[in-house]
Amino acid sequence: MRKRWLAALLLTSGALIFATGAIGSGSKSTSGGTFRLGTASGIDSLNPYVAFNQDAYSAFEYVYPILIQYDSHLHYAPFFARSWHASKDGKSWTFKTQPNAKWSDGKPLTAADAAWTINTDLKYKSGATANVAGLVSHINNAKAPNATTLVVNYAQRPSPSYVLGQFQQFFILPKHIWAQHLGKKGAGLKTFPNNAPVVGSGPFNLVRFKMNDVALFQRNSSYWGPKPKIDEFGLQQYSNDDAMVTALKAHDLDAVESVPATTMKTLRNAGFVVEDVKGLDQTDFIINSNPKKKHHRELLNLKVKEAFDHAIDRKKIVSVVYLGAAQLPSTIIPASAGVGWHNTSLKTPSFDLKLANKILDGLGYKKGPGGIRVANGKKMSYEVIIPTDVQSLPRTFLIVQSDFAKIGVQLKQKALDSTAAFNQMAGSNYTYQGFDLAMWDWTALIDPDFMLSVVTCAQWGGWSDSAFCDKKYDRMYSQQQLAATPAKRRQIVWKMQAYLYKHRPYLWLANDDQVSAVSKSWAGFKNTPQGPFNELNISVLTHVHQK
Secondary structure, three states, rough: OOOOOOOOOOOOOOHHHOOOOOOOOOOOOOOEEEEEEEEOOOOOOOOOOOOOHHHHHHHHHHOOOOOOOEEOOOEEEEEOOOEEEEEOOOOOEEEOOOOEEOOOOEEEEHHHHHHHHHHHHHOOOOOOOHHHHHHHOOOEEEEEEEEEEEEEEEOOOOOOHHHHHHHHHOOOOOOHHHHHOOOOOEEEEEEOOOOOOOOOOOOOOEEEEEEOEEEEEEEOOOOOOOOOOEEEEEEEEEOOOOHHHHHHHHHOOOOOEEEEEEEHHHHOOOOOOEEEEEEEEEEEEEEEEEEOOOOOOHHHHHHHHHHHHHHOOHHHHHHOOOOEEEEOOOOOOHHHHHHOOOOOOOOOOOOHHHHHHHHHOOOOOOOOHOOOOOOOEEEEEEEEEEEEEOOOOHHHHHHHHHHHHOOOOOEEEEEEEHHHHHHHHHHOEEEEEEEEEEEEEEOOOOHHHHHHHHHHHHHHOOOOOOOOOHHHHHHHHHHHHHHOOOHHHHHHHHHHHHHHHHHOOOEEEEEEEEEEOOOOOEEEEOOOOOOOOOOOHHHHHOEEEEO
16 A cells, blocks of 8 residues: 555565574475565554555455455455445445454454444544544444444445445454553554454464564464465565565575566576566655745745656656666556556656756746755755665666756755654654655555545645645545546546646656566466555465465
């Protein structure tokens, strides 16, 4: 779902963990055995109210029940909900859930758990459950009239596609575990560590977890759906891509969820299956768009942002940094999201240094000593915060830095671990006064709501990293959630993209391809736009097996 946040303190090498049998080794049997998967990101928390990292949400996908998932064609498909329908007025949605389901501790899993989770998220949405508050927007309440019926009541008629998109992301928690940790005003929901073994009801149980190291998932014998073919899988975290690829080549791993384009040829030559698909990861150049920004307020000028946009050589970034394994970007919703949400009328901004200089000249920002322009009496010299765990960014920064110098703008890199980077950007009290520019990445979803939400005023102190806050945009955001038909919702979503295209809280740098690698001794391991370990569905690790 998410930004690859807060995975800062990584191991220097994970190969030893597998070599010493910490989570087992690959089996020679065609069924059962341990599948060993490497990541350079990792799980930042086992608490869904705290986690930000994509790997955490992918883990939750395999551990917790959700009502709906995507099928292989990225269409909505039943999961814990066997079927659903809306009332005539569209304000009540009824979901028929799986019968005789159980949590991993043997307790019954019923529609009452889903209703409790929804109502709890509603009750504390301004506090402890703020991270997931967007998933319960416009809901009045949820009820479970019986063990297999969930009724969700909305204050206003929501867009059907919005409802399904939200519940594809909504993890149902065991009431008998979480209700005892509410604390005062729900504050305990964020402090509960939810340590392994985690009580869940997915195809796997998360039985062991060590932060910045390893997570072990074992097949859940009481799972109500089709059982996985493997006995268990381990998710091993590495400090960098090089260490992870080295472990794969040494057969200390069976697969890697995302590998750099620079290693594709080497891994293919070494006998691994390397799959490259258009992905949902997007690398961005963030401009602090806080309307109350105190310093370098020229960065709020839309003409300055336009000039910056034309000074970015995206074709060079795709060619040099990604070796062609990326796409040229244009909007906050990547083309790979499918289903018509991406606004195809918006094109990648041209690389035109002459135009960029002309725009800045027209603003009266003349070049001073060293060729650096001066705006409002201060040099146009800026720190660019870069998180150290996004390994494409240092080379990307050098390309952008070189071209910005040609338009009289000086950029200086400030590399920080992910936690420190976001803390400086947001500030201790979430005033967003501590930075000017940054580079980072997002992992989008198929439904557009999440990516559109990260630039709303409500996400200050939450998902917002740009501090963009615009009431007109916020109104459109609410409108798309309530659109009567998918076509009308799509029309609003396209308008929102055009609005952001003009206001530029983000200058998009590249849409990264998703490149995975797996040993030829395994079958059923498929890549997706979000990678093989993803939050779209559970098919990859339930179907993978030895040949």
